[in-house]
Amino acid sequence: MTDFPADFRGALLRPGDGDRYDAARALYQGRAADEGPALIAQCADEDDVATVLRHACAHGIPVAVRGGGHGSDGYAMPGGALVVDLSPMKAVTVDPETRVVRAQPGVLLGELDAAAQEHGLAVPAGTVSSTGVAGLTLGGGIGHLMRRYGATVDSLLAGEMVTVDGRKVRADEAENPELFWALRGGGGNFGVVTAFEYRAHPVGPDVVAGQLIFPFDQAADILGKLPAHMATAPRELGLLAVLAPAPALPMLPPEAHGKPVLVLVPVYTGDLATADEVIEPLTALGRPVADLVARVPWLQANSMLDAVAPYGKRMNLRGGYLPALSADAIEVLLHHAATAPSNPGAATSFNMWCMGGAISEDVAEDATVFSREGAAWLWEAVSMWDAPEHDAQYEQWATTVGEAMRPHSLTSGYTNLTDDLGEPWRSGVHGSEAKYRRLRAVKAAWDPDNVLRFNKNIAPATAG
Ligand SMILES: Cc1cc2nc3c(=O)[nH]c(=O)nc-3n(C[C@H](O)[C@H](O)[C@H](O)COP(=O)(O)OP(=O)(O)OC[C@H]3O[C@@H](n4cnc5c(N)ncnc54)[C@H](O)[C@@H]3O)c2cc1C
Structure with missing residues (x-):
């Protein structure tokens, strides 16, 4: 070169x-x-x-x-x-009148959030500040705002892209609409996106958010009650349930540190006067050993998970959609949380994201590539470790978890919150067969020689 x-x-x-x-x-x-x-x-x-x-x-x-x-x-x-x-390309602009936010692909979520919050706005996106807007958006984008405002792609207005042969094109509802469809969930398969335009929404500046920590022996009961509870919860309540090793907090007995606990992570962005009515019944689902929910700025709420996302660890990720957080699925999750490998400097957690509301009800399955039909919860298992000699142990464990969860999961899923599982997973992860055929045709139109192949690859459709 x-x-x-x-x-x-x-x-x-x-x-x-x-x-x-x-x-x-x-x-x-x-x-x-x-x-x-x-x-x-x-x-x-x-x-x-x-x-x-x-x-x-x-x-x-x-x-x-x-x-x-x-x-x-x-x-x-x-x-x-x-x-x-693309990391040097970091411009982000916000038009408070039109609520249009324009971001280059080197922008990170914390930077996007900070720029939008200057005007009391937010683009629905992910939950860790150092994540890039580019890959997140191209895969779909889920987070604390998804029940209220949908996935990131549901607020995407346009993308500007350089094609593999070096042409600059725009994709939106009117111009290159088929490409625009594919950019909303099809990943980095079609060209290099050099700008994203989003519709932002009013959020904050303060919200009510934090963590409720419950002992592991209450987890089955609380997880079992969550689906009925969330069925009537307002869209303004985002909820993540986590099974993870307990942090070394003073309110937890030393013998509990490092042992699995259940953490509920509510983020309520509705009217602050009604926050107690929304949060207290959630707290009352069990007897928390720590209640760390408080009124905080949105920027603080949307970066609270940074502390559990250290950069540069060896890691793997498995995930999928649950049509229901059933008793059987809960049993599998709890069993694997309790028996996860434990090594110095390593951590394994299960995240269960409650869907419903805008992300599930407001956008038709075929309107974007990002699939969500029939998904009530998204589960993900994340392992992080330091020593290369533990790679095989964690890979084996992730495979075991994936197999145990498969009978409870849909064949569709969210591509960004799982490692690439190859074929046939890739052809089913976006939903129907027809959708994947359509995606392959778009790939063939924009990258027929598969120049962009280091990704969750969509094979270009072959002629005839
Ligand atoms: C700690 C952590 C927290 C996360 N939290 C969330 C979350 O809350 N919600 C959520 O939805 N996801 C979350 N994710 C998943 C995240 O959305 C994906 O990992 C996403 O791919 C990250 O995008 P990136 O630009 O940072 O990554 P990169 O590794 O830079 O990009 C990923 C892939 O996207 C493609 N790509 C990137 N930029 C472009 C571009 N401009 N044009 C074309 N293709 C491109 C490439 O194929 C690239 O390999 C999280 C991931 C991590 C590690």
Whole structure:
């Protein structure tokens, strides 16, 4: 790759460039650091993106794309690859009149949130500040606001994209509508998105949010009561239930530290005067050992999970949709939470996201690629560890969890909150067969040679 085009204006980093190369290739997924890409092209703007893609296309070089660097598969920095690194492209603007937010693909969720909150607004997105808007949006985007305002893709108005042969196109409801459909859940399969336009919504500035920590022996009972409870809860209540090792909090006895507990994470963005009516019945589902729910700024609520998301650990992720949080599914979750591997510096947690409300009821299944039909809850199992010699143990464990949860899960799912499970999972994860056929046709129209193949890949439809 020595003949790289001279008109590229950003930084080019190769193995041998020392700390700058190592800093550029660091991802949330620590295992990605085991191998390094051949060339990282840090793009200053969309012209740079077009330059790299034209060069790659002309030489038949497959391209990886780095947005915020949180993809659990580590596809953003594959060994030996050419990487379009979008992290320098960080502009974000908010029009308070139209509530249109425009973000470049290097913007992180914390930055998006901070810019929108200056005007009392938020784009519904994810829950950890260092996650990138780009990969999150292209996969779907779920978080504390999804029951009130839907998935991130439901608030996406347009994307600007550089095609693999270097053309700049726009995709929205009127222009390239089929591409616009595919960008709302089909991942980084079609081109490199250089700007996202969203509709933001009023949120905060204060909300009521935090954590309710319950002993593990209450978990089965509380999880069992949650579905009926949430069926009548307002859309303004977001709820995440977590089974995870207890933090070393002073209100927990020392012998409980590190042992699994149930944590309910409510985030209520409705009228603050009604918050007690919404939160107190949730607290009363059990006898919490710690009640850390309080009135806080939205920015604090939407970054409280940063503390449990350390950068650079080795990790894996399995997840899926539950049509119901049934007693059988709960039993499987509790059994695996109680028997997860335990190693120094490692942690395993199960997250159960309550869906319903806007994300489930306001958008038709085929309106976006991001699938949600029939999904009442989303489960994910996250393991993080340090030692490479534990890789096999955690992979085996994740496989066991995935198999145990399969009978309780839909075949569709959320691509961003699980590792790539290959075929046939990929062809079913977006929903119906017809949807996947449609996606393959869009892939064939925009990236027929599969230049963008370091992703949860959609095989281009073949002619005939
Ligand atoms: C700690 C943590 C917390 C998370 N929390 C949430 C959450 O609350 N809600 C949620 O919905 N998801 C969440 N996720 C999942 C997250 O949405 C995905 O990991 C997503 O892929 C991250 O995007 P990124 O840009 O940071 O990652 P990257 O690794 O940079 O990108 C992931 C992939 O997206 C593609 N891509 C990225 N940018 C572009 C672009 N501009 N054009 C074309 N393709 C592109 C590439 O194929 C790339 O490999 C979380 C992940 C982690 C690790």
